[in-house]
Amino acid sequence: MTAQEINEILKAQFGDAVLEGKLENVPDPFVKVQPERILEIAAFVRSDERLQFDYLMCLSGVDYKGKLGVTYHLYSMVHRHKFVLKVEVPTETPNIPSVESVWKTADWHEREAFDLYGINFTGHPDLRRILLPYDWEGYPLRKDYQTPEYYNGMKVPY
């Protein structure tokens, strides 16, 4: 199924929740969707007969300066088609519903995005740091992150 057809199915089902996107002349066609409806959309694209996105290839956090985003790379093992969903939230209130209940693999991916970007995935069963130590302060992959002078008595800068 082409990106346009997938986009039309989403538009027909969710209407205003599907925002603008780029479907042509890109390696991975995507649409942005409203963050508060991502769980609903995820459950739909996974279970719908025409789409059947049964594989969440990657879930990544992004810092757009002022906005934080999450990108969902989806693949269907049945139909062999790919699609990308994107959501954006303000940095001050980075709350996005967790899709862990739809794709189990999102568990650790969301923990990673929480760890490095501070995105709060509401409804996640176990949202804690996964890579950094538990006593780490701040979210290192944010653009405005300042490297600390010391961590547990160890000097950090060169």
Place this chain on the structure above:
Amino acid sequence: MGLLDQKFESSNVVITTMDDLLNWARLSSLWQMQFGLACCAIEMMAASASNFDMMRFGVIPRATPRQCDVMIVSGTVTLKMASRIKRLYDQMSEPRYVISMGSCSNCGGPYWEHGYHVLKGVDRVIPVDVYVPGCPPRPEALIEGLIKLQEKIRNESLVQKKAV
């Protein structure tokens, strides 16, 4: 003992100093701590494997710090790992030695500027005896570092107390 047999074939008495004897024994059985941190660990494993065979120098990997003489810090020391390395070093019994292998553990390597998570040199937490440069160093370089450490041990004295 092969070398000594050929050297002293007509004699059964060898006279040496206590220091030389102890140092010879110590430098010939440098048991290594069995752990690796990053890509340098692959080269360390290659150095241990049959082509380079570090075991001919008496380097045997041991899985507990209590039985180890030398710790080869092979790879990037993250801040999360640094406290573990410090603890492992503290658990080793003296005399103990540290070989810092590769740019990362020498000085932070490619993470020197933007590595918020990397300790810029393992010598910030534990004392280092030999630095092996390279990214990663080839097994020959690691073995050279090991020989340098053996030279250092050969010139030490366990009997004579060092001035503090």
